[in-house]
Amino acid sequence: MELLGLPVQSSVLVYGLLAVALLLPLAVWFISRQRSRARLQWAQYSVLSYVLTDTLEAAVLVDARGIVDFVNPAAEKILKYKLRSARGKHFSELFTLVNPVTLESMVWLNAAQGDVRPQSGHALLNASGINALQVSYTVRPFVYTDTQQPLYLLLLRDQTELYALQLRLDHLEMHDQQTMLLNSKSFESRLKVAIDQVRQHGVKHVFCLVSMDQFKLVNDTLGHSAGDVLIERISRILKEEVDPRRDVLARLGGDEFGILFQESEPAVAARATEQIRQRLENYEFEWNKTRHQVTASIAFVPLYKTLGTPNRVLSVADAACRVAKDKGGNRIHIYKPNDQEILKHRGNMVWLGRLKKAFEGGNFRLVAQPIHLLEPQAFKRPFTHYEVLIRLYDENNQPISPDEFIPAAEYYSMMPRLDRWVVRNLLQALQEITQKVPRPVFAINLSGQSLDEPDFLPFVLEEIRQAGISPAMLCFEITERVAIHNVELAQKFIETLKGLGCSFSLDDFGTGVSSFSYLKTLAVDYLKIDGSFIKDIATDGIAEAMVRSVNQVGHLMGIQVIAEYVENEQIIGILRDIGVDYGQGYGISKPLPLAEVIQRHTL
Numbered sequence: 001m002e003l004l005g006l007p008v009q010s011s012v013l014v015y016g017l018l019a020v021a022l023l024l025p026l027a028v029w030f031i032s033r034q035r036s037r038a039r040l041q042w043a044q045y046s047v048l049s050y051v052l053t054d055t056l057e058a059a060v061l062v063d064a065r066g067i068v069d070f071v072n073p074a075a076e077k078i079l080k081y082k083l084r085s086a087r088g089k090h091f092s093e094l095f096t097l098v099n100p101v102t103l104e105s106m107v108w109l110n111a112a113q114g115d116v117r118p119q120s121g122h123a124l125l126n127a128s129g130i131n132a133l134q135v136s137y138t139v140r141p142f143v144y145t146d147t148q149q150p151l152y153l154l155l156l157r158d159q160t161e162l163y164a165l166q167l168r169l170d171h172l173e174m175h176d177q178q179t180m181l182l183n184s185k186s187f188e189s190r191l192k193v194a195i196d197q198v199r200q201h202g203v204k205h206v207f208c209l210v211s212m213d214q215f216k217l218v219n220d221t222l223g224h225s226a227g228d229v230l231i232e233r234i235s236r237i238l239k240e241e242v243d244p245r246r247d248v249l250a251r252l253g254g255d256e257f258g259i260l261f262q263e264s265e266p267a268v269a270a271r272a273t274e275q276i277r278q279r280l281e282n283y284e285f286e287w288n289k290t291r292h293q294v295t296a297s298i299a300f301v302p303l304y305k306t307l308g309t310p311n312r313v314l315s316v317a318d319a320a321c322r323v324a325k326d327k328g329g330n331r332i333h334i335y336k337p338n339d340q341e342i343l344k345h346r347g348n349m350v351w352l353g354r355l356k357k358a359f360e361g362g363n364f365r366l367v368a369q370p371i372h373l374l375e376p377q378a379f380k381r382p383f384t385h386y387e388v389l390i391r392l393y394d395e396n397n398q399p400i401s402p403d404e405f406i407p408a409a410e411y412y413s414m415m416p417r418l419d420r421w422v423v424r425n426l427l428q429a430l431q432e433i434t435q436k437v438p439r440p441v442f443a444i445n446l447s448g449q450s451l452d453e454p455d456f457l458p459f460v461l462e463e464i465r466q467a468g469i470s471p472a473m474l475c476f477e478i479t480e481r482v483a484i485h486n487v488e489l490a491q492k493f494i495e496t497l498k499g500l501g502c503s504f505s506l507d508d509f510g511t512g513v514s515s516f517s518y519l520k521t522l523a524v525d526y527l528k529i530d531g532s533f534i535k536d537i538a539t540d541g542i543a544e545a546m547v548r549s550v551n552q553v554g555h556l557m558g559i560q561v562i563a564e565y566v567e568n569e570q571i572i573g574i575l576r577d578i579g580v581d582y583g584q585g586y587g588i589s590k591p592l593p594l595a596e597v598i599q600r601h602t603l
Contacts, residue, residue, distance in 0.1 A: 058156040061142070066090050066109055069151060078156070080128040091154075095127040097137065112139040112152050125156065134159040162556055169549045176251040177542045178228065179235040185481060187250035187258050191310040194260055198303045206261040206269035209299040209317040210238070210276065213329035215255035218285070218292060226287045230294070231255065237283060241276045252314075256321075266302045273300055273332055281330055295330035297321050304337060311410060316342060351408030358392055358405075359417070365391045366425060367591035368442065371562055371584045374576050382600070387443045387477070387584060388426055389591055390418065415447035416456060423460055427467035429594055435601040436470075443475040443505055448482040457493055464500065471501040475526070479507045483522055494523055505562065509550060519557065527554040529580070531565030538570050544578075551580050 052059040058075035062068050071079065071086045071094075079086070079094050086094055097106040100122055112119050118140045125133040135156045142151045174186040182190070197203040212234065219227035231251075238257055242249050248260040259276075261269040277298055284291040299320035307313050316335055319342040324333040335342065358364055368386035373379060392400045409415050422444060433440065450456045464471055476497060483490045483506060494504050505526035506519070519527075529550050533543040547563070554561040563575050566585035575583055 055155075056157070058158075060091060060094075060154045060156070062091050062109065062152050062154065064113065064150060064152070066092065068094065075156070078125075078127065078130070078133075078158070095125060097135075098124040098126060098132070100124050100134075108137065108139055108154070109152060112141065113150075122159070134163040162553070165549060165553050165556075169546075169553060179232060179251050181235055181239075181257075182248065182250035184250065184252045184258075187248065187252060187260070188310045188314070188481065190248050190250075190260060191258075191313060194262065195303060195307065195310065195313065199305050203263060204265060205303045206264055206266055206273075207301045207303060207313055207317060208259040208261070208269070208273050208276075209252070209301070209314075209321050210257040210259065210280075211297050211299075211321045211325070212255040213295045213297055213325065214292065218287075222287050222292075229287070230285050233283075233285065234280070234294070237279060238276065241272070241279060269302075270300060270332075270334070273298055277330070277332060297324035297329045298332045299324065299335060300332050301335040306337065315407065315410075351405060352412050352414075355405060355409060355412075355414055359421070363393050364418075364421060364425075365393060366422065366429070366594040367391055368594050368597045369584060369591040370589040371443065371582050372588050374563075374572060374580060374583045376576070383589065383597075384438045384601075385441045385443075385475075385582070386597060387445070388422065388594070389445075390422055410447070410449070413449055415449040416453050419445075419447055419450040419456070420459060423463055426594070427463050427469060429598055430469045430473055431467055432598050433469070433473070433601045434603045439470065439472055440597075440601045441473055441475050441503065443477050445477045445507070446482075448479075451478065451482060451489055451493060457496060460497070461500075471497070472503075475503040475505055477505040477507045477528070480509050487521060490522060498523060519553075519559075524559060526562050526582075527559045528562045528564055531563075531585075534563045534565040534571060534575075534585075535567065537574055544574070547575075547580070548578050551578055555579070 052070075052072040055072065056074060058078045059070075059072040060068060060075050060079075061070040068086045068089050068091055071081065071083050076082055076086075081094055091109070097108055098104065099106050103124075106123055108119065108123075118138055120136070120138040122134070122136050125135045127133075136159050137157075138155045140153045140155070142153050143149075174182060176183045191207065194203075194205040194207075198205060212230075215227060215230065218230050231254075235251065235257070238249055238259070242259060242261075246262050246264075248258075248262065250258045252258045259273075261272065264272075277296060280294055280296045283294050285294050286292075299317040301307075301313060301317045301320065303313065307316070316339075320333040320335045320339070323341050324331045327333075333341075367389050369389060370383040371385040371387055372383055373381070373385075390402065392402075392405050394400055406415075409418050426442060426444065430442065464474070474497075476493075478490060478493075498504065503525040504523070505528055506522065506524045507528045508530045509527050527550065529547055533540075533546050536543045537547055551561045560581045562582040562584060563571075563580045564584050566572060566575065566583035567587045569587065571585075572583060572587060
């Protein structure tokens, strides 16, 4: 048989040769493409390896099955595995990530595969020779060019230093460093819990404020060293008189102590309080071979449902203490609802009328105190950042200290009205500003009463809209205590206004009880160190250590730090050495009339 005139065997050979001739270029092209793709992947791998070699974060690259493809030197160091030993192993043979709350192993790879966005968070790392190392992590999908199989890059950062700083600062925040008792803000959180228990469950608690009668005399005549020793000895006496398993003892101020008798009948707490008064009366303070008698005025405040907030309890206790002192001291004044002696002493009824007249007569004015960069070159530039403060003037046009009318406004829940007046009048004044570079920033203090009002945030948003100003000129200041009182409410307020371009500052930081978990929760731009640390920074090593710790943690979290009470060049020099960003105080500038400040930013 013949095919195309050729024998069958020859025809098959010819067709075979034709097929080879046709397929050979395709095979060569395919092999060349595969080699080219491999070279491209190798080039991408080399670039990735080069980039990750010098990063401080531990980097682990795994495929979709969890098989390790690459680890950088930082990961080799922390996991105790070299690249050649780690490659090809499942990541679980090298390490595990544990949820810090539930202590369960985390399925971080599964989570990353279910979302194209980078995943991040905090975890505990367990590896060879490592147990529960505090780390933050990020997982990013990674795909080589011309491949469909994704890889996953896990970045781990050691947070041990930050965690240690947090523990140190948490302790400093919660305790008075001289007596090692709880401090005022920490005590207020305990007081708030007690008030809630009274209101919700009818539990009986008693709060006592112990104020020393002779402390100022000791300080003035014997010196501050003697005063410090006296406070330490009084604190030891009080520790001996309370039950640490039940009662809460704190130092609330220079010569004031707070005692919370928990789950105690008033009669029982009264006997314990009288015993404390007698113990202090019988104590003689010896200094330089001379003896000095010590007594105390004590406010006794049973926690009633109607007392409300910790601020209100502390306020009536302070008034009760003053009544006891006015009667000669060394006595206990028991608070009762509608206590006429306290009302008379506080004089708040008078202030209530004066505040109402001030609103009607327009006796409030705004001033602005500069908050200035401390870096030497920036310090020479004009002011662009201010805190807005309210002032009240009497009928003779003389300023009245805010310390006189603000407590009354808080007592009668008039702070929201005061805050609204500030917001409205400031925004109207800012309409005159034409300077855009650098754009000035004005910080507004907000009270907890205002944040608690459901319609205050809509009010602020409407005022910004009507004023037509850039929201970037507004910075809202809230205190640490207000923020932690209602974290969710503070978060909503901050997120809403930051969405417009406003900034936020956390005021009085360092004296409260909040851990850095609260600081991480609240997206603030500035951290204001409480002035009580700044004013003593030149002479108090603990104050300086506190400022350094707050500044370091603030910067680690990307937050700019402001120091209050910057009164002289010596303090400015110390703050510069520490690295604090901004300063505020009479050492930089006194408060200026708002109209004068506005004029400076009008081109």
